[in-house]
Amino acid sequence: MKQYDVAVLGGGLLGRLTAWLLAEQGSKVVLFNAGNRNGEGSAAFAAAAMLAPTAEAVEATPLVVQLGYSSLPIWRKWVDTFPTPVFMQQNGSLIVWHPQDRELAQQFTRDLQRAHQDSSRCQHWHSQQIDEQEPQLAGRFQQGLFLPTEGQLDNRQTLLALADVLERRQVTCYWERVSEPAECAKLAEWTLDCRGFGGKKSWNNQASSRLRGVRGEVLRIHAPDVTLHRPVRVLHPRYPIYIAPKQNHLFVIGATQIESEDDSPLSVRSGLELMSALHCVHPAFGEARILESLAQLRPTLNHENPEIRYDAQNRLVAVNGLFRHGFMISPTVSLATVRVMQALMQQQPLPDADARYHIDVVPVSQNGESVK
Ligand SMILES: Cc1cc2nc3c(=O)[nH]c(=O)nc-3n(C[C@H](O)[C@H](O)[C@H](O)COP(=O)(O)OP(=O)(O)OC[C@H]3O[C@@H](n4cnc5c(N)ncnc54)[C@H](O)[C@@H]3O)c2cc1C
Structure with missing residues (x-):
């Protein structure tokens, strides 16, 4: 008998959530996280934490x-x-555009309509509705799109709340501790690898879906003169930019999306683009104070869906590929992972795809080769 039922490797978003759910189900869990208890160093620490399935449908997969x-x-x-x-808002989101991006807006509207059968998910707002719902934007935009079912979280409060519930559930948490599957296997019956981009090397051994990092940059600013009641998305020719209002006039502005595994600080070009989007939404942002700029890598698989892999012989499960949607999809991905782990631990048969959510569950051999 080993000391723990499960060792969770990586305590960013997915690792914290799944460790907590496993502990809630009665498993004895240990968690290793290279970053600190606050979550610094994870993609989750940089994220805007938008929960925006309606707008994301334009580019994201149906799954x-x-x-x-x-x-x-x-x-x-x-x-x-x-x-x-934890600050969680469900006031919908508002999409606006610069006059020079009118054609982009028309294309985006067509794409949204194509993606959604249900027209109530996207409402056209004229200037009067924008002025009523977002008084500080009065007179600034002739038209907008309102997506009522969207929301957002405070990413850092979520990470801290999860650290709290893990400790309350008696999960042994090793913060600022790099570990490897071999160390986890010595301590626990099963290992769950949630290293995000940090797991790239073992994820990319042989199996067909490959993991890469996609750079994202954000600014965190304090703008005491600006009040927005919901996130505002500004259409941009290169990437969607959100202005996500958190509590106390803190705003997260982002994120760029660049095909690069360079996680060095924010570039001047990206900084200019993020700040000009901000200034065009409201000039009072000109007096805001920049608190922080961050760049991080989103863990992305080539099919742009999440995937669960397992190696039953070595008692290893790995989950990855949350890309730009980790906050948006992690509850269902974590619950699916827990079901897979429980079936494996109880030696129950496993379906190829998780029946409820159709997330690919791929059996692999020790060197990562698919054994399907
Ligand atoms: C700029 C930016 C903006 C984003 N905005 C949004 C958004 O608005 N909405 C949304 O839904 N998603 C957003 N995302 C995506 C979201 O943050 C990610 O999908 C999510 O964080 C991935 O979760 P994860 O747990 O797989 O990886 P991470 O959150 O990166 O966590 C991985 C953890 O593993 C740890 N680790 C790595 N190697 C080791 C090791 N050897 N030993 C121990 N620990 C290790 C790391 O320290 C880290 O804590 C954004 C991402 C970025 C970068």
């Missing part, structure tokens, strides 16, 4: 959109039970 809609009510339930407060 990701479905996981996003299923996850929203689960987040609501969990956040309400966390002993530590």
Whole structure:
């Protein structure tokens, strides 16, 4: 008998959530995280934490959109039970554009309509509705798109609340501790690899879906003169930019999306683009203070869906590929992972795809080769 039932390797978003769910189900869990208790160093620490399945449908896969809609009510339930407060807003989001991007807006509207059968998910707002709902934007935009089912979280409060619930559930947490599957296997019956981009080397051994990092940059600013009641998305020819209002006039502006595994600091070009989007939404942002700029890598598989892999012989499960949707989809991905782990631990048969959410569950051999 080993000391623990499960060792979770990586305590960013997915690792914390799944370790907590496993502990709730009665497993004895240990967690190793290279970054600190606050989550620094994870993609989750940089994220805007938008829960935006309607807008994301324009580019995301149908599976990701479905996981996003299923996850929203689960987040609501969990956040309400966390002993530590987490800011979660479900006021929808507003999409606006610069006059020179009118054609982009027309294309985006057509793509949204194509992606959604249900027209109530996207409403056209004229200037009067924008002025009523977002008084500080009065007179600034002739038209916008309102997506009522969208929301957002405070990413850092979520990471801290999860650290709190893990410790309350007696999960042994090793913060600022790099580990490897071999060390985990000595301590626990099963290992769950949630290293995100940090797991690239073992994820890319042989199996067909390959993991890469996609650079994202954000700014965190304090703008005491600006009040927005919901995230505002600014259409941009290179990437969607959100202005996500958190509590106390803190705004997260982002994120760029660049095909690069360079995680060095924010570039001047990206900084200019993020700040000009901000200034065009409201000139009062000109007096805001820049608190932080961050760049991180989103763990992305070539099919742009999440995937669960397992090696039953070596008692190793790995989950990855949350890409730009980790906050949006992690509740359903974590629950699916727990079901897979429980079936494996109880030696029950496993379906190829998780029946409820259709996430690929891929058996692999020790060197990562698919054994399907
Ligand atoms: C700029 C940016 C903006 C984003 N905005 C959004 C958004 O608005 N909405 C949304 O839904 N998603 C967003 N995302 C995506 C989201 O943050 C990711 O999908 C999510 O964080 C991935 O979760 P993860 O747990 O797989 O990886 P991570 O959150 O990166 O966690 C991985 C953890 O593993 C640890 N680790 C790595 N190697 C080891 C090791 N050897 N030993 C121990 N620990 C290790 C790391 O320290 C880290 O804590 C954004 C991402 C970025 C970068």
